[in-house]
Amino acid sequence: MENTKKEEIERWYDDHSDAILKFILMLVKDYQQAEDLTHETFVKxxxxxxxFQKNSSQKTWLFRIAHNVTMDYFRKQKPLSL
Known part of the structure; x- marks a missing residue:
């Protein structure tokens, strides 16, 4: 099972990492940071x-993770001032 999971994620990475990198780069406007967040997306x-319940495509699921990872990054960058 573990090998199958790894192979599946690698296939998803090959298929979707460029699009996810572009999506994150559009949000953070920093290529190195976008690469790091893309990596974190696939680790997550x-x-x-x-x-993953397969109710949606893996691309949709990965983009949701990418969005959440990026929003977490932004939250950590700008602490709320009270």
């Missing part, structure tokens, strides 16, 4: 693979 996808 790997760790959360068992929770």
């Amino acid at each position: 996808a790997y760790l959360s693979y068992d929770s």
